[in-house]
Ligand SMILES: Nc1ncnc2c1ncn2[C@@H]1O[C@H](COP(=O)(O)OP(=O)(O)O)[C@@H](O)[C@H]1O
């Protein structure tokens with residue numbers, strides 16, 4: 095019953111050794127199929143041929159009752175002997191050319207890949223139906239022979255499949271708790287997403303595999319409905335500058351109305367400044383760093399800022415982001431001074447492979463380091479020179495690669511969602527002369543993203559829960575509002591008669607944030623769609 099294009103949505107790879115005590119393998123398989131598994135691979139690494147064959151035959155009967163194809167891992171002899179629907183082969187198994195010749199026409203063949211080069215080989219060969227990309231996360235279900243790929247490793251592999259009909263599933267450590275994050279992050283820059291997810295332990299080790307499978311399917315299908323969302327509203331027509339300014343300005347009312355909790359893990363240079371700015375805007379700051387409290391904090395609606403200016407709380411940052419994704423709270427990431435040390439670059443990679451940011455904010459030097467460009471240099475945490483010659487292209491590329499909104503600060507600020515980029519020209523030169531103005535921008539952006547998330551959940555209670563997105567609301571507008579707020583308040587502060595230098599400026603800035611209104615924002619905003 096092999097089908098030329100099976101449904102890869104939820105791909106179960108069996109692992110009998112992982113069954114819970116007392117759970118029968120066939121009962122578990124049946125329940126998994128009842129829960130919605132769409133394709134099954136029998137994987138038996140240490141079983142005698144005779145027993146493997148029996149298991150494969152009986153499994154096929156069960157799968158076919160549900161109209162689900164059954165593949166055999168590696169063992170082409172078993173597949174041939176019991177007329178499987180296809181096989182899955184690894185990089186060191188039977189070459190695909192031979193497998194294709196041996197198997198009946200129409201058989202499904204999948205190949206494991208860990209690098210873009212391996213995927214390119216598969217594309218060149220033109221013989222595979224799908225690739226299994228992994229391992230996405232660390233796993234105990236297989237002794238890995240290739241490095242853990244990490245979510246950010248999937249996009250370049252999917253890119254190689256862009257103009258082909260080869261399907262793709264990801265595998266390795268995928269669970270309900272990281273599934274949406276995995277799906278969101280595993281998309282190529284041009285929007286090629288995964289066709290499905292393969293799991294072993296999450297389903298097999300459960301006492302209730304049908305419940306688990308159902309939950310996984312629900313998340314995957316919800317994501318498939320809108321896989322390209324980069325945390326911004328999908329506009330029927332591109333919004334005008336005025337529409338964006340009005341939406342951003344009115345979000346200030348939501349900050350005051352919803353008073354989002356803005357959880358900020360930041361550096362010890364700016365912590366007090368950030369907490370005061372959050373309060374001045376009308377939101378509620380909490381500056382907690384211990385990994386032990388992150389699960390509880392994530393449950394309180396709002397936003398999370400992760401600023402790694404003094405990276406002393408890496409475990410807290412990893413845990414906070416993980417739980418924030420789980421609760422669909424927006425994360426604003428500020429990779430302060432990322433170009434300064436190898437440790438910062440490795441840490442940023444680890445953090446971004448663990449959780450999905452809704453917004454990444456940096457100065458030009460930090461953005462250059464993230465995208466891997468030499469055009470703008472940094473000195474410690476400061477950006478040098480006059481910035482990029484084509485900021486729009488850089489920001490769009492980074493937004494598409496990181497699958498989030500990008501904010502680049504400087505004398506002129508830019509915000510991009512990968513499709514739409516705006517240039518913001520407000521601000522006072524004093525901001526360049528105080529410490530932590532970039533950190534403040536991250537904090538105000540997080541405040542507005544938190545308000546937008548809460549506003550959106552209140553006005554459309556079902557959104558965020560069912561839509562397959564990691565943070566409800568328009569984070570593009572949230573980011574614009576955060577930047578406009580800080581820069582407009584800085585202009586108003588600089589004009590005050592009592593401001594004589596950076597010390598008086600700083601306290602005037604907090605006052606102006608406190609006294610800011612949507613009208614002042616609308617009046618002063620200098621926003622251009624570029
Ligand atoms: N010379 C300037 N004129 C106007 N605004 C500025 C100037 N320098 C910085 N800003 C503003 O200060 C905020 C922080 O930006 P930046 O100084 O680039 O951050 P960082 O401290 O990370 O280098 C941004 O909102 C930016 O618009």
Ligand SMILES: Cc1ncsc1CCOP(=O)(O)O
Pocket residue numbers: 107228229232233234235236265266267268292293294295296
């Ligand atoms: C078979 C396989 N191939 C790469 S990782 C893996 C095991 C995945 O198992 P789990 O879903 O339990 O992490």
